[in-house]
Amino acid sequence: MSRRDELIAKYAEDLKSKMGVTPDMDLLTKVVIGCGPSIYNQDSETVAGSDPDELARVKNSYLVKKLGLADGPELMAAIKSVLEKYGTSNRNKFRPVIYYMLCTQFNKQSVYN
Template sequence: MGKRDDLIVKYAEAIRSKCGMEPDMDLLTKVTIGCGPAIYSDDAEIIAASDPDELERVKKSFLVKKLGMTDGPDLTAAIEQAIETYGKSDRNKYRAAIYYLLVKQLGMEKAYA
């Protein structure tokens, strides 16, 4: 297995253990690939959920730009829900796992079809 495959396994385990759900591995793989080189950087791999600027970047760069959604308070609420599902107290919120949760929660799987 390559480094990306190892990371996908790590993200799947985080989704299982922290969110109590079995991830769709095909979708998780596509979401992880879509994160690009960010997954290989220790800093960029993690979402700083307590940083409002970081959450705004998730909304603008991922939900609006990547998934083509319309900006609004519902996207902010979706991000908050994904963070809640993952666990607010967990400092290491993997970007790919949060993006996966958002895709599932918002029914945007077709963006990765």
């Protein structure tokens, strides 16, 4: 099993156990691949939910640029909603898990086709 496959399995487990979602493994794999090399770095693999700059980065780089959503207050509300569901006490909020949840929340799976 490759390192990426191990990480995908870890993210799928987080989606199941912490988010209560059975992931579409094909979509999850594409989201992980879309994250690029950031998944191999412990710092960039996670999202700091209490850092406003990090949240703005998720909004601008992922939701606006990657998913093509119009900027607005609903984007930050969606990010905070996903982070809240992930658990405020959970220190390891994995970027691919958050991106997967945001992608499905905005019904933008077609971006990865």
